[in-house]
Amino acid sequence: MLILECPYCGVHAEETELHGGGEAHLTRHGPESSDQDFEGYLFQRENPRGVHFERWRHVHGCGKWFHAARCTATLEVFGTYSAQTSEPPQHIRDRISAKRPGWSWRELA
Amino acid sequence: MSEPVSALNAAAFDGLAHVQEAGLHGMITLRGDHADADFAQAVADVAGVAMPDQREVVSGGDTSLIWMSPDELLLLCPYAEAGETVTKLTEALGDTHALAVDVSDARVVFTLTGTHIRDVIAKLAPVDMSPAAFRPGMVRRTRFAQVAAAVWLRDDETAQIICFRSVAPYMFALLCNAATPGTEVGIF
Known part of the structure; x- marks a missing residue:
């Protein structure tokens, strides 16, 4: 069972109270972009065994979107943080580094 | 003008807890x-x-x-x-x-009273109902089985549940079922 703390209402919400929103920190490319960028935005997703960053929505609670950093292999949650950011905050990265030295995810490490 | 009527006309059930549709709010x-x-x-x-x-x-x-x-x-x-x-x-x-x-007129309020209200709520919602975690005066938006709801603990033996009026019969049936006499879990 996956339990994530909603950073907006402080609730430790169980997975069924949330809705997964896919991979986090995507850069949106629109009609003016190159075909390659647009294809990457639409279709290319990470599918790691280990550290992963995701978007979640507290759908049966405050209704807010937030980000979560977790391990897909062990379901360990490294932390949740605001949706209003384009990259994970330093304290989340530090926590991941402490538990998974040498981790990498896309261009992050 | 037509007379406003609450969703279930103050329907009530007595079991582990008293379930009451709380009328117009x-x-x-x-x-x-x-x-x-x-x-x-x-x-x-x-x-x-x-x-x-x-x-x-x-x-x-x-x-x-x-x-x-x-x-x-x-x-x-x-x-x-x-x-x-x-x-x-x-x-x-x-x-x-x-x-x-x-x-x-878009919401309905239920009142749950009795010593086993924590049992009844814990059967339906993924919420830690232990007295240390969920104290009187606190509110929690969550789901009760398949529908969204908010539960407010007024005191240790009174809780109010607010949900959409369109799911009032479903919520009443859920609460009555969870409050069936003899089904207390007794962990709180």
Whole structure:
């Protein structure tokens, strides 16, 4: 069972109270972009065994979107943080580094 | 004018807990930034109670202010006063980026009373109902089986559950089933 703390209402919400929103920190490319960028935005997703960053929505609670950093292999949650950011905050990265030295995810490490 | 009628006409059930459809309540949804001093002041002035902290409820007389999210409140008041209160709120909020809407007829309130209410709620919602984690005066938006709801613990033996009126019969059936006599779990 996956339990994530909603950073907006402080609730430790169980997975069924949330809705997964896919991979986090995507850069949106629109009609003016190159075909390659647009294809990457639409279709290319990470599918790691280990550290992963995701978007979640507290759908049966405050209704807010937030980000979560977790391990897909062990379901360990490294932390949740605001949706209003384009990259994970330093304290989340530090926590991941402490538990998974040498981790990498896309261009992050 | 037609007579307003509550969703289940005050249906009641006696079991592990007493389940009661609580009749007509005035309910006003307020959207606005709680951290905005103008918003907080306008709401507190009209409601006559202080702004609640995160996941808490502040009550005074027959008015309660329920924390719903960082930018949403639910104001409970007598049914007949809801329309007038919305007008007052709209005036008091002025140019503040905020919204007050009367949702009295779109929601239904259930009251759960008895010593086993924590058992009954814990069977239906993924919420830690231990007395240490969920204390009187707290509110939690969650799901009850398949429908969204908010549960407010008034005191150790009274809880109020607010959900959409369209799912009132489903919620009543759920609560009655979870309160079937002889099904106490007894861990709280």
